[in-house]
Amino acid sequence: MSNSEPFIYLKYSEGSPTGWWYERVVPKLLRRPLGRRNFRRFLGANLNQAHWRYREVDEEVQRLLGLSTGTLQLRKREVRLVAKDCAREFQQQYPPASEWQLPGEEDLAELLVNAFRARGLVLDADCFPLARETFCTQLRQPLDHHKQPGGPTTVAGWVAQRSQRSNSAVGSELLWHRELKRLLSFSEVSLPAAVSEGAAWRWRNHLFATASTSTAQKRLTVIRAFYAQAYRQGMVAMNPFAGLEPLPLSPRPEPNLAPAFLQQLDGRFKADPIYLMVRILGLRSLEVAGLRPIDWGLQQGQPVLWIRSWGLQNEGRPCRAGQERCLPLPNCLHGLWKQCSGSAETPLWAEEGADGINRFAKRWAAALRRQGGCSASALRRYRQSQWQIKGADGHVLNRLLGTLAASRQPGWDQVEGLEPWLQLAAAEFVVAQP
Numbered sequence: 001m002s003n004s005e006p007f008i009y010l011k012y013s014e015g016s017p018t019g020w021w022y023e024r025v026v027p028k029l030l031r032r033p034l035g036r037r038n039f040r041r042f043l044g045a046n047l048n049q050a051h052w053r054y055r056e057v058d059e060e061v062q063r064l065l066g067l068s069t070g071t072l073q074l075r076k077r078e079v080r081l082v083a084k085d086c087a088r089e090f091q092q093q094y095p096p097a098s099e100w101q102l103p104g105e106e107d108l109a110e111l112l113v114n115a116f117r118a119r120g121l122v123l124d125a126d127c128f129p130l131a132r133e134t135f136c137t138q139l140r141q142p143l144d145h146h147k148q149p150g151g152p153t154t155v156a157g158w159v160a161q162r163s164q165r166s167n168s169a170v171g172s173e174l175l176w177h178r179e180l181k182r183l184l185s186f187s188e189v190s191l192p193a194a195v196s197e198g199a200a201w202r203w204r205n206h207l208f209a210t211a212s213t214s215t216a217q218k219r220l221t222v223i224r225a226f227y228a229q230a231y232r233q234g235m236v237a238m239n240p241f242a243g244l245e246p247l248p249l250s251p252r253p254e255p256n257l258a259p260a261f262l263q264q265l266d267g268r269f270k271a272d273p274i275y276l277m278v279r280i281l282g283l284r285s286l287e288v289a290g291l292r293p294i295d296w297g298l299q300q301g302q303p304v305l306w307i308r309s310w311g312l313q314n315e316g317r318p319c320r321a322g323q324e325r326c327l328p329l330p331n332c333l334h335g336l337w338k339q340c341s342g343s344a345e346t347p348l349w350a351e352e353g354a355d356g357i358n359r360f361a362k363r364w365a366a367a368l369r370r371q372g373g374c375s376a377s378a379l380r381r382y383r384q385s386q387w388q389i390k391g392a393d394g395h396v397l398n399r400l401l402g403t404l405a406a407s408r409q410p411g412w413d414q415v416e417g418l419e420p421w422l423q424l425a426a427a428e429f430v431v432a433q434p
Contacts, residue, residue, distance in 0.1 A: 017042060077123065080131075086133075175222055227242075273340070292344060304327060324403035396418070
């Protein structure tokens, strides 16, 4: 539940105790199987505490209502986990095993039913033999006081407890909550402690198969960090992600910029000046976003384009200091030079300042990927490969593409020797247009 959703079942009461309560009326059709007319649980004395507890209680109530309507089923793994928790609580409340006997059938049924009900679950008669067997088996196991799984059994409860122990930010809490909900839905379990090592392995493979490598790594990092700390704090008996082997990844193949695809792309974006400079000159989208009218100059009477750092204390610069260069413009860009050249020192297309330039570059690159199915970096790499195929050496490529080594080489700010390569790129662009 996000912060934007209203707390519709949150009520303030001056009863005993005074504070905020979770109050929800049970639908009429479910009152008989549930044996109650409403849910009323105390959340906290102040509103902040109530907000922390609201999501956990709401998830438990939703789970109970779902089981009562028959839309959800209690799984064997959930039965075992709750029965084990109940056995641990029984061991802690009574003397050592040598001084007590196993509870009778009626007492055991009451213990188990109450334990399930406290977690928002319903123990059916068919599941009782499994719960009894798990309970008795757990009593024979030594009680580990250092690692005692228990406490919250919902995603919201886990996130709230981990956040309180580590003083995490609200943004991290929402991120954990979202990723855990996705993991549980994929693994088809309702309790966070029910995720097995096999489920963790399948979830890792699913992430890398459905998302980009960077996104999958970020999301997997969130889950691994959450379970690692949950294990250290005793919230789970086993960390399912601890023994997960690294997944060998091969680099993503370059997009196939075939002549037919480039022809279609050039015809669609030939009126976009940003695309023209990325396609022909091999500029970075951030460099184009920071261009000003004063950067469109003349050198020996020939139109040139300066890619250079500018701004007070490096604020708002379109490139690094080592990427500065001067490029002669081919004939097909002379019309654009006449439109853009001038004496102004503010960006032509972006808002002034580093943030405005970065936002414009990201928006344009995203629009190119969405509408054209190609990235600006792919076009730049394609331009580099074409120049290399035609015989351009490393020194020329540094001057054309503005690598960090270009400013350390003599003549990096001169245009001699660059015009043939740019005319070659312009000719390829003209041929590719429909």
